[in-house]
Amino acid sequence: MRINILIGGSAGHGINTIDQFLTRLLTKKGFHFHSYKDYMSRIRGGTNFTHVTLSDQPVHCHDDALDVIVALTSEIIKEHYDRLTENGLIICDADVVLPEPCRHQVTRLNFKEILKETGNTKGYSMVALGAIVKAIGLEESTLNHLVDKRWTEAIIDANTKTARMAYEATHCVLISIPKTNEDHLVMSGNQAVALGALAAGVGFYSAYPMAPSTGVMSYLTQYETRYPLVVEQAEDEIAAINSIISAASNGLRSMTSTSGGGFSLMVEGLGFAAVAEVPVVMLDVQRPGPATGMATRTEQSDLNFVLDASQGEFPRIILSFNSIEDAFYKTFRAFNLSDKYRVPVILLSDQYLADSTSTVREPDLKALKIDLHLVKEVREDYRHHDLRTLVQDRVVPGMTSQIVMNDSHEHDENGSVTESASNRAAMNDRRMSKLNEIIKEIEEPRLIGDPEAKDILICWGSTAGVVAAAVDNLTGQGRSVGALIFGDLYPLPTKTLTKLIERGARLINVEGNYQGQLRQLISRELAYPIHHSILKYDGRQFSPGYILKAYEEMIQK
Amino acid sequence: MKTSPFDNHKENTWCPGCGNFGILSSMKAAFEELGLAPEDLLIVSGIGQAAKLPHYIHANGFNGLHGRALPAAFGAHVANSKLKLVVNTGDGDALAEGGNHFIHAIRKNMDITHLIHDNQVYGLTKGQAAPTTPLGQKTTLQIEGVRVDPLNPVTLAISLGCSFVARANAGDQPFMKEILMAALNHRGYALIDILQPCVTFNKVNTYQWFKDRVYAVPESYDPYDKVAAFSESLKWGDDGIPIGILYKEDKPAYYDRLDHIKTDHLAAVERKPTDIQPLLNQLKF
Numbered sequence: 001m002r003i004n005i006l007i008g009g010s011a012g013h014g015i016n017t018i019d020q021f022l023t024r025l026l027t028k029k030g031f032h033f034h035s036y037k038d039y040m041s042r043i044r045g046g047t048n049f050t051h052v053t054l055s056d057q058p059v060h061c062h063d064d065a066l067d068v069i070v071a072l073t074s075e076i077i078k079e080h081y082d083r084l085t086e087n088g089l090i091i092c093d094a095d096v097v098l099p100e101p102c103r104h105q106v107t108r109l110n111f112k113e114i115l116k117e118t119g120n121t122k123g124y125s126m127v128a129l130g131a132i133v134k135a136i137g138l139e140e141s142t143l144n145h146l147v148d149k150r151w152t153e154a155i156i157d158a159n160t161k162t163a164r165m166a167y168e169a170t171h172c173v174l175i176s177i178p179k180t181n182e183d184h185l186v187m188s189g190n191q192a193v194a195l196g197a198l199a200a201g202v203g204f205y206s207a208y209p210m211a212p213s214t215g216v217m218s219y220l221t222q223y224e225t226r227y228p229l230v231v232e233q234a235e236d237e238i239a240a241i242n243s244i245i246s247a248a249s250n251g252l253r254s255m256t257s258t259s260g261g262g263f264s265l266m267v268e269g270l271g272f273a274a275v276a277e278v279p280v281v282m283l284d285v286q287r288p289g290p291a292t293g294m295a296t297r298t299e300q301s302d303l304n305f306v307l308d309a310s311q312g313e314f315p316r317i318i319l320s321f322n323s324i325e326d327a328f329y330k331t332f333r334a335f336n337l338s339d340k341y342r343v344p345v346i347l348l349s350d351q352y353l354a355d356s357t358s359t360v361r362e363p364d365l366k367a368l369k370i371d372l373h374l375v376k377e378v379r380e381d382y383r384h385h386d387l388r389t390l391v392q393d394r395v396v397p398g399m400t401s402q403i404v405m406n407d408s409h410e411h412d413e414n415g416s417v418t419e420s421a422s423n424r425a426a427m428n429d430r431r432m433s434k435l436n437e438i439i440k441e442i443e444e445p446r447l448i449g450d451p452e453a454k455d456i457l458i459c460w461g462s463t464a465g466v467v468a469a470a471v472d473n474l475t476g477q478g479r480s481v482g483a484l485i486f487g488d489l490y491p492l493p494t495k496t497l498t499k500l501i502e503r504g505a506r507l508i509n510v511e512g513n514y515q516g517q518l519r520q521l522i523s524r525e526l527a528y529p530i531h532h533s534i535l536k537y538d539g540r541q542f543s544p545g546y547i548l549k550a551y552e553e554m555i556q557k
Numbered sequence: 558m559k560t561s562p563f564d565n566h567k568e569n570t571w572c573p574g575c576g577n578f579g580i581l582s583s584m585k586a587a588f589e590e591l592g593l594a595p596e597d598l599l600i601v602s603g604i605g606q607a608a609k610l611p612h613y614i615h616a617n618g619f620n621g622l623h624g625r626a627l628p629a630a631f632g633a634h635v636a637n638s639k640l641k642l643v644v645n646t647g648d649g650d651a652l653a654e655g656g657n658h659f660i661h662a663i664r665k666n667m668d669i670t671h672l673i674h675d676n677q678v679y680g681l682t683k684g685q686a687a688p689t690t691p692l693g694q695k696t697t698l699q700i701e702g703v704r705v706d707p708l709n710p711v712t713l714a715i716s717l718g719c720s721f722v723a724r725a726n727a728g729d730q731p732f733m734k735e736i737l738m739a740a741l742n743h744r745g746y747a748l749i750d751i752l753q754p755c756v757t758f759n760k761v762n763t764y765q766w767f768k769d770r771v772y773a774v775p776e777s778y779d780p781y782d783k784v785a786a787f788s789e790s791l792k793w794g795d796d797g798i799p800i801g802i803l804y805k806e807d808k809p810a811y812y813d814r815l816d817h818i819k820t821d822h823l824a825a826v827e828r829k830p831t832d833i834q835p836l837l838n839q840l841k842f
Contacts, residue, residue, distance in 0.1 A: 027842040145842075185840040195836060201828030204635050223836065225817035228826065230635045235661035239628035246601070246619060246632030250640075252824035254632065272622050332830070362837060368830035397617035398637045398822065401596045405611065405618040408604070416567060417612060417620075 001055060001178040003136060004063045006080055007128060008049030009072030011040065014125035018070075019050040021129055021146060023186060023357055026054050028145050029138060030180045034059035034465075036356040036541070041211070041295040047075050054136075056178035059358060060323045060465025064545030067174060068135055070128050071096050072111075089172045091131045105172035107131060114165050120158040130166030137177050140167055185360045189353040189462075190215030192324045192360070193283060196331025197255050198227060199363075201370050204247040204254040206232045206240040211295045212351040213257040213285035237262040241269030241282070249278045249406045251374055251396035253335055257283035260302050261292065263309070270344055271310035274431065276406045276415075277385060277394070279338035279345075281331070286350040288539045297539030298351035300461050300512035306346045307490060307521065315341070315434045318490035320348040322446075322464035325360045326487060327353065332368055337441065339373045340391060341434050348489070350512070352541040353462035378402050383413040387426050390434050435491050442488045444496045449475055449482035455555070456500055458530070459510045460486035460518050462541070467510055469544040470551070481551075486518065492525045501528055508532040508554065510547060561585045563595060565615040571606060576727035576753030576764075577674060581613060583730045584643070584672075587737040588616075599640040601630045603655060605647035605681050607674035624654025627662035627671070634667045636824040638812045641741065642669040648687040649679050652708055656688070659710075663717045663746055667811040670740045670747045673710055674727075676755035677762050684758035691794075694761060710750045712790040715783065715804045720745035722786070722804040726771050727753040728764045732800065739802060745810040752798070770794065774801040781805055 007018050019035055026033050033054040040046035051062045066083045069076065071092040081099055084090070090098065094110040111127050120126065126146070133142050143163045147156055187195065194216045197205070207217050221231040234240035237258055244254035258266065263284045273280045284306060288299040306318055317337055321327040327349060334345040373393045375382065378400050386392050395404045405415030410427060412418045447456075449471040459467045464485045474481045484496065484507075500507065507530045509519040514537045519530045534550040536542050563585040571577050588598065598616040602608035604623035611618030617640070621629040630644045651659055651673045662671075677694075679685040684697030689710065693702040714722045721743040725733040733751065740747035752771070754764045778801070780786060786804040812818065820826060 024842045183841065185837055186842060187840055191840075195833060198833045198836065199830040201830075201832075203823050203826065203828070204632065206632070226835075227828070227832065228818050228820070228823065230815065230818065230823065232631075232635070234628070235657055238625065239631075239658055239661070242621060242625040242628035243632035243635070246621070246629035247636040247824075248632075249619060250599075250633050250636035250824050252636035253828075254636075268622055269625075362841075365830040365834060365837075370828065370830065396824065397599050397633075398596070398640050399825070401594075403595050403615070403617045405620070407612075407618070407620045408622050409620065415618070417609075 003054050003177055004066045005052045005068040006049055006066050007070040008076035011046050011048050013072045015048050015050050017125040018128050025142055025145055027186050030182050032058050032359045034358040039296050056180035061469050064543045089135050107170045107172050109169055118162045120162045123159055123162040126159045126162040127166040130163030131170040134167045134170040137173050185362050187360055188357045189324050189327050191219050192327035193331045194219040196328040200332045200335035201253050202255050203252040204230050206234045206243050207256050208234050208237045210259045210262045212354045213259050216257045237265035241266040244280050245273045245278050248280050255281040259285050259287050260289045267309045272408045273344045274314035277342035279342050281334045281338055281345050283347045285354045294539045298541050303517040314431055315343045317345040319488050320461040321353055322487045324358045336371050341438055350462050384415045385413050390437055439491045442493045444493045445484045445486040447484050450480045451482055453480040453482040454506055455481050456505045457483040457508050457510050466542040466544055470547040510534045512536050563615050569613055572757050574756040579727045579730050583733040587734045597641050599633055600643050602626050602645045603650040605650045607645050607647040608650055610645040627658040630669050638821045644669055644671040648675045648689045652688040663719045665811045666720050666745045668744050673750050674753045675750050676753040678755050678759040680755055714748045715787050715790055718806055719748050720806045720808055721747035723802045724750045724800045726767050726800050727751050770798045771800045772797050774799050
């Protein structure tokens with residue numbers, strides 16, 4: 001059972017504040033939720049909304065149908081009214097224009113009047129919160145939790161009073177909402193990455209601000225003093241990648257994040273890290289490209305780019321996030337993989353996941369282990385790029401009296417420049433062969449729904465949540481369908497996929513891009529063509545309904 | 558020939574007579590005189606003839622990408638501020654491909670010594686103009702002469718408030734060694750613009766050309782006077798070329814600005830996943 005609430009207005013209406021406090025109250029009451037923000041790349045005006053989906057089960061995406069619309073402007077009604085369910089509710093400001101005739105329950109609140117009466121001129125969001133809490137059937141005492149450590153007693157009083165007045169004035173209430181009482185954490189996609197990195201012991205983080213990745217840096221910088229950590233805003237992305245490569249070559253776990261445009265500037269550095277065998281973790285929070293594209297929108301179109309970014313041939317690991325919780329674990333794991341194999345790890349997130357917030361099961365930190373793979377004592381026979389082995393601990397300057405050379409040229413086992421043909425071939429073999437070891441630690445995609453179904457949807461990254469919701473829906477209708485969800489992307493895990501191909505399953509890739517980039521990767525690795533695709537590249541995330549409709553159309557052909 | 562603990566006996570590909578040999582010798586002599594060991598040092602470079610230097614010295618080395626030596630030095634400094642960081646770049650590495658980093662690295666005042674091997678020409682790519690090539694000078698690419706104004710690294714650094722700005726002449730090793738030692742002892746960004754003859758591609762700015770023009774700034778010179786230093790730095794060519802410590806400014810070095818970092822070796826800090834439990838607790842409501 002899921003309830004969907006859409007709250008929208010202009011930038012400056014405090015939509016973020018409503019979202020922040022509503023999700024806190026929901027967590028307090030033990031609900032699971034997922035919340036995503038749809039905002040324009042501007043500071044004031046425009047149309048912004050937040051979409052909160054609450055449930056008694058973990059939630060990883062929004063739904064198409066809405067149970068409650070909270071409209072602070074007429075545009076919100078115009079854009080979303082058609083999505084309101086039969087029993088859905090509208091809560092709106094006094095001057096919002098509704099369709100004639102309006103067949104739904106409506107609570108019209110005069111926001112300005114309420115604020116005048118409570119003397120709380122800045123409490124727009126509190127009116128909305130009071131109304132929503134009533135509409136979803138929570139008791140009035142829930143509003144007692146409207147507190148924040150930045151607020152004075154007077155502000156708390158004024159806000160609570162305002163919310164209570166809106167609560168009293170709201171008369172429409174949803175008939176049934178799920179009941180639950182579980183403890184969990186609340187985090188955003190970007191926060192999950194930051195926490196995963198901190199758990200992994202990141203000591204240096206350098207990046208240039210770029211939506212939608214900046215949230216990682218903003219979160220980390222608050223905890224610089226505690227860990228201790230240096231967060232530096234670089235002069236450009238080239239500086240960011242080069243400084244983290246160097247810090248990592250000195251034994252400090254280091255990371256950078258950006259979106260596609262910034263990643264483009266980091267590309268030469270990516271190859272450098274790989275040839276010098278320096279472990280780095282790079283996060284690409286995808287947004288629609290090319291060039292500036294759409295800063296605050298989502299897409300999954302950088303897979304091809306990061307697969308082949310940088311000249312020459314070298315090993316790399318690419319992991320995508322299937323959920324916010326997954327972002328935490330994948331980021332943690334990225335550091336261990338990178339240090340063990342001395343290869344760059346690229347993490348693929350996207351705007352939808354990065355800017356979404358959800359409840360997350362509390363990670364068991366005791367079960368996680370940091371492994372730096374550093375040499376702690378002088379080793380007489382140490383070779384920095386040892387041709388006798390693929391996986392080796394490394395020497396870093398200043399940890400022992402041993403000296404070391406890190407080089408961007410082709411080099412010999414000790415990092416000295418050489419153009420020797422035999423050395424070049426041997427070094428290339430050494431680097432590329434690491435992929436054969438790495439694949440042993442790559443996780444197979446998760447098969448959900450009916451594993452024996454004829455139709456198997458294939459997806460990666462944040463599309464996982466929506467595809468899972470679509471599969472649930474079809475299963476609920478008694479239909480047989482499965483989905484294969486890829487998190488680890490490169491080197492491509494092929495065991496499960498091969499079994500599906502061998503039993504003749506019909507594979508349908510669902511991706512937020514034009515080309516079907518995972519489909520292309522599968523074709524490249526297995527020489528197997530996938531003939532059916534459900535694609536979306538309008539800058540917005542899939543919804544389960546979109547997938548269901550496209551699927552029905554496809555099978556009817 | 559005298560041996561040094563910093564010799565590494567690798568094959569050297571600089572042209573015979575290159576000014577880089579003098580820079581390398583002075584550097585080894587300065588390290589030795591300061592009592593530094595190979596493991597105390599990290600020699601950072603980008604790409605170019607100057608940037609080959611880390612391969613010709615027995616010490617920790619980081620030979621990164623063209624133009625990116627300064628961001629690399631920064632990362633190393635964050636990870637381990639105990640390392641004595643010496644950055645070797647050419648004029649193209651520091652001022653063309655790396656120009657943006659040069660500006661912002663100076664703003665950080667990280668504790669490094671940065672040597673610009675300033676031969677006013679591109680050696681590795683065979684004779685094109687550098688940002689420091691004089692207006693009108695003919696090169697293998699600018700065959701009718703350079704059309705754009707030269708950049709004066711010393712003037713630029715002074716204007717940015719670089720905390721130690723000096724110039725040395727590769728033809729005068731004892732003087733260069735003294736400057737190097739002062740730079741290595743400076744806490745903060747120490748820049749040395751080294752006038753370095755390129756015997757292959759620059760037939761104008763030769764050893765003799767520099768010898769006839771350089772003069773050491775007098776004892777009475779006050780390197781803390783920014784306006785006077787700016788003015789002095791503009792002198793060039795037949796008017797004489799000042800060498801020595803041209804500018805100094807007392808300001809906190811990068812690590813001194815990190816009040817929260819209580820160690821000089823951040824990479825050696827022990828970290829555990831359970832350290833983040835307090836942050837997870839903050840996410841419970």
